[in-house]
Amino acid sequence: MKKKFILLSGLATSLLLSGCWDINEAQRMYYVDGLGIDYKDGQYEIYLQLINFTNVAKSEYPNPQTVPAEVGQAKGKTLEEALFKLFRSIDQKVFWGHMTFIIFSEEALKDKNALSIIDTVLRYRETRYQIWTYCTQDSIKDILLLTPILNKSLISSKLSTPLDTDDQETFVEPVNFRNLVIGLNEPNHEIGIPYVTINKNWETAEQQGQDTTFIGVGVLSKSGFKGLIKNDAARGMQWMHNRTHRGEITFKLDGDETDFLTVTLEKIKVDIEPLVKNNQVTFEVVVKLNATLNGLKTNVSEDEIRKKIIKEVKKEIRTTYKEALAKDIDIYRLSEHLYRKNVKVWKRLEKDGKIPLTPSSISKLEIDVNQVNSGRKTFTGTFND
Incomplete structure (x- = not known):
């Protein structure tokens, strides 16, 4: 009788345990590495860069046969509407916790809702304050489709890890969301966001290579975008x-x-x-x-x-x-x-x-x-x- 009671008690206890029924398997998710935001004709245009999970664990020697990343694109009257339109074409759960950078076009920063975009990104529970921030006048899609030098994984790119080359030269100081929020909230309520462009001075025996480079800053304030300072005009900042x-x-x-x-x-x-x-x-x-x-x-x-x-x-x-x-x-x-x-x-x-x-x-x-x-x-x- 005692053994029967113990068996029934153990069975009842096990039924009350929640287990891991709601866990998301790593191989059944897409991982966001970068997000691009543009603003054209009164609509937000977003670019979502999903990195290949196969190459994440092989950052030093990725498989050259696999696609390093895919970039999705959608438009909407708000940032959220554009994202939900993009979700309709994605067949697995998207994980934002590993997103490393965000790129704003000059037009997106000029828009009066630039600060609300930043607020929207930070309010989502999976995003972090360590996300690096950039601006550009180039095509955001072209930047997100670039493959790093020597076919490295995208998580080793300059945009994802700007501090890796900081000891070689600090021409433009990297800025993450934490720096961005502090710079806008405290006097002088302005912050310089690294300006990124496509560099075409690399090549292989088969083709010309491309990579990103920082050549200045775009200055954002609480009242809006104030303009770009780049090339030789930006050199004084480093001193x-x-x-x-x-x-x-x-x-x-x-x-x-x-x-x-x-x-x-x-x-x-x-x-x-x-x-x-x-x-x-x-x-x-x-x-x-x-x-x-x-x-x-x-x-x-x-x-x-x-x-x-x-x-x-x-x-x-x-x-x-x-x-x-x-x-x-x-x-x-x-x-x-x-x-x-x-x-x-x-x-x-x-x-x-x-x-x-x-x-x-x-x-x-x-x-x-x-x-x-x-x-x-x-x-x-x-x-x-």
């Missing part, structure tokens, strides 16, 4: 924050018109100090850095190299600042520096989180070259004439 790991600068040496030198700049440290006088605010900027020579054509002194570096870095910082002012952009977040160090003055002067800026607002720009490393050799040429 104005401490997160730059490494960058290069090229300048002409005295003498021959074709005699140029490229120097690597590292260990950037920036100090911005606001000064208040007669209800006017100016900023004193001190940039400290180390330099390493990459090669020499002629003999050159350390003093000459220092002077050239200082001159060129100052020029690039001023050029970017001037370009941004023309678009009413506080590119170096000077308003935030005043907010952090003298909030009373900031409250008195600010309008919509920003303080008035002029070309003379940076009253002092000092570049300190701590070290000039000549590499394995001295400042004399390796080969004698």
Whole structure:
């Protein structure tokens, strides 16, 4: 009787257990890696990049016979409507928890609902704040269909893992959704989103290759899109924050018109100090850095190299600042520096989180070259004439 009671009790208990009936099997789901959003003719146009599950576990050596990704496309009056239209053509559950990046077209950022798009993405329970954010003027579909160099898996692409190349050069600082929300919520209520374009300077024996490259930023504010700063006009940004790991600068040496030198700049440290006088605010900027020579054509002194570096870095910082002012952009977040160090003055002067800026607002720009490393050799040429 006792054994019978134990058996019945065990059976009743097992029936009450929920088990794993509602679990989703990994091979029965599609995985989103990237999302593209465009805005045309009053409608949102979305591009959903689904990565091949077969290659996710083989990021180093993917199977060349498998398709790395497929890109779906749909339109709608809202972002959600476009997504639901796309869901109708998908035959398995879509998992968003591994989405690594989102690309906005310039038109999507210009639209007054750009901030609501960001809010929509963040409110969904599967998305995360680590999603990288980009903008472009190129075809979003073409960008999402690119295969990384040497046929690597898409989860190793520059868009999915922008920090992998950060130690080589930090021309444009990567921005994720966390940075985006903070930048828009705190003074100066503007944020620079990396501007991505298609680069065609790679090729194989069979065909020309393509990959993505960052050449500037698109600046978004709470009031809307403020414009693009790119190419040489964007170079000054890398010298104005401490997160730059490494960058290069090229300048002409005295003498021959074709005699140029490229120097690597590292260990950037920036100090911005606001000064208040007669209800006017100016900023004193001190940039400290180390330099390493990459090669020499002629003999050159350390003093000459220092002077050239200082001159060129100052020029690039001023050029970017001037370009941004023309678009009413506080590119170096000077308003935030005043907010952090003298909030009373900031409250008195600010309008919509920003303080008035002029070309003379940076009253002092000092570049300190701590070290000039000549590499394995001295400042004399390796080969004698």
